[in-house]
Structure formats: C-alpha cells, structure tokens
Amino acid sequence: MPDLTDDDGLTVGQVSTRLGVTVRALHHWDEVGLARPSLRTAAGYRLYTVADVERLYRVVVYRELGLGLDRIRAILDDADTDVPDALRAQRTQVAERINRLQQLSAGLDRMIDAHERGLLLTAEQQASIFGSHWNPDWPARARQRYGDTTQWRQYAERSASRSPEEWQAIADAVAGLERVLGDAMDSGVIPGSPEANQLVERHREMFSSSYFPLTRQMQVCLGRMYESDPAFAAHYDGIRAGLATWLRRSIDASARAHSIDPDAATWQ
Known part of the structure; x- marks a missing residue:
C-alpha cells in the first residue's frame, strides 16, 4: 500500500x-x-x-x-x-471465467481464420471430403473475389463452427442431389416442368442451408457460372454430359415461373 x-x-x-x-x-x-x-x-x-x-x-x-x-x-x-474459504470460492469462479474466456478466444480465432480462409480444413481434408477434382486454392480465390460481400461473411461464420464431419455430411448431400439432377436429365425431365422446378428449389434450399442464403436471382447468376466457368462446367458435365446447360436452363425456367427475367437477374 x-x-x-x-x-x-x-x-x-x-x-x-x-x-x-x-x-x-x-x-x-x-x-x-x-x-x-x-x-x-x-x-x-x-x-x-x-x-x-x-x-x-x-x-x-x-x-x-x-x-x-x-x-x-x-x-x-x-x-x-472464513476469509481463505471465501477466497478459494472466488478462485474457483475466476478459473471458470478464465476457461470461458479461453473458449471465447479460441472461437474468435476460428472466426478470424474462417473470414480469411473460408474453409478451416487442410488440403488433405479438402481432397478427402470434396474429391480429387477439388482444388484447395479455390477457397482463397473465392475470398479474393467475394471477400467484401455479405455472402462471404455469412459463409465464413458458418464455416467457423463446422467440423470435418459436418463438411463431409454436406458434401455427401450435395453429391446426392447432383446425382438426382443427372438422373432427371437422363430420364427426360424438361426444364420448366413441375419436376424440374421442384429440383431447382431443392438445389436452392440445399445451397442456402450449406453456404449462405440464396435468392432466386442469385441462383440464376450461379446457373450462368455453372455453364460458363470451365471448372464448374467440367464438374457438372463430368456427372452427366450436358448437365451444366440443363441445370442452367432449369434454373432460368424456374425463375421465369416466379416472374424473374433471367437475362436481367443480378446478384441480389
């Protein structure tokens, strides 16, 4: 003193x-x-x-x-x-508070990392979960392109809390839907039909729950990218020849059914 x-x-x-x-x-x-x-x-x-x-x-x-x-x-x-007893009780509370703060600090570290990297998975984990065609550089490229958008922030916040097992479940669900899309195309489902519209809505809902909320206009923009981007086109056409174009046409037809002009759709 x-x-x-x-x-x-x-x-x-x-x-x-x-x-x-x-x-x-x-x-x-x-x-x-x-x-x-x-x-x-x-x-x-x-x-x-x-x-x-x-x-x-x-x-x-x-x-x-x-x-x-x-x-x-x-x-x-x-x-x-009993002063020592009172101080011991306080020490226990302090230790619990320190543990909570350490957990908060770890959570903040993951959140920062997710905003900077997107996927909190090693290159080996990414290949194991998403397949050998997956390029571990894609998340970094996505951040460079979309890092200042609301959608990237939403995606990063979800990514920060996900385990490899949860990403595996998402990858399996997406792969399952892509097989269903391929089967639908093979069976002659016509873009704009009720069945095709239902599949388009299923695609939008799965994307929204897995990555970030996807509007129908944004889905139209994705459909364009699926068809025009070589990497995406190769992925979908690798499932079924012509699937990238069929999916884009199906998304466009569904958008029209909701009074959206695909040619004027923007990322909003």
Whole structure:
C-alpha cells in the first residue's frame, strides 16, 4: 500500500489518485457504508485517515479479485467469515471465467481464420471430403473475389463452427442431389416442368442451408457460372454430359415461373 503520512487526512481527490479508483466509486462506497471517511473539514469536506485508506486498499484488492461489495463487507467486518474459504470460492469462479474466456478466444480465432480462409480444413481434408477434382486454392480465390460481400461473411461464420464431419455430411448431400439432377436429365425431365422446378428449389434450399442464403436471382447468376466457368462446367458435365446447360436452363425456367427475367437477374 502507498506510504501515507498525512496527519490531517486525505481528500477524496487525493485518495482517488493514490488508489487509482474514481471519485464516484469512493462516494458510492461511502453512501453504502462500505468505506467511509472518518474526518470532515470545517467546511464539511470528507477526509480519509490512514486507517480509512488501508481499508479502501483492501476493498480495491478484493474488487479486483471479482468479489461483490456485500462479500467484501463480510470479509472486512464479519469476524465469523472464513476469509481463505471465501477466497478459494472466488478462485474457483475466476478459473471458470478464465476457461470461458479461453473458449471465447479460441472461437474468435476460428472466426478470424474462417473470414480469411473460408474453409478451416487442410488440403488433405479438402481432397478427402470434396474429391480429387477439388482444388484447395479455390477457397482463397473465392475470398479474393467475394471477400467484401455479405455472402462471404455469412459463409465464413458458418464455416467457423463446422467440423470435418459436418463438411463431409454436406458434401455427401450435395453429391446426392447432383446425382438426382443427372438422373432427371437422363430420364427426360424438361426444364420448366413441375419436376424440374421442384429440383431447382431443392438445389436452392440445399445451397442456402450449406453456404449462405440464396435468392432466386442469385441462383440464376450461379446457373450462368455453372455453364460458363470451365471448372464448374467440367464438374457438372463430368456427372452427366450436358448437365451444366440443363441445370442452367432449369434454373432460368424456374425463375421465369416466379416472374424473374433471367437475362436481367443480378446478384441480389
């Protein structure tokens, strides 16, 4: 504790400076009877004696340990209070709080990493989950292209909480839907038919639950990319020859059924 030799007492401002607490806190502790100044000047100003400041110092220490004011009062004034036991209980609470903060810190690290990388999977995990055709550079390219969009932020926030097993379940579900799309094309399902529209809606719902909410206009934009981008076209045509074009046509026809002009659709 600071060395105090002021025989006439210290003002609230002086104590505030010495102990590093606000004047407001000192006034509050005075009002609730936790630590009151023992002296008053002729003009009525509060003055703290050395003993008062010693008590205040203990209040400050216990507050920094996280104890509430009522608990501090009991430790300082109740002779029956087991101080070591009270401090052990507080230590347990502090340890629990530290554990929660460590978990929060780890979660923040994952969130930051997800916003910067997209997928929190190693290259080996990505190949195992998404297949040998998967390029581990794709997430980085996607971030460069879409990193400032709302959709990237939504995708990253979901990615941060997903395990490899959850990504595997998503990959399996997507692959299953793609096989269904290929089978539908092979069986002669016509874009714009009720069955094709149902599959388009299923595609939109699966995409929305797996990556980020997808509007019908955004789905039209994706359909264009599936057909025009060499990597996407190769992926879908690898499932069934012509599937990329069939899917784009089906998405366009479904959009028209919802009063959306595919030629004027934008990413919104």
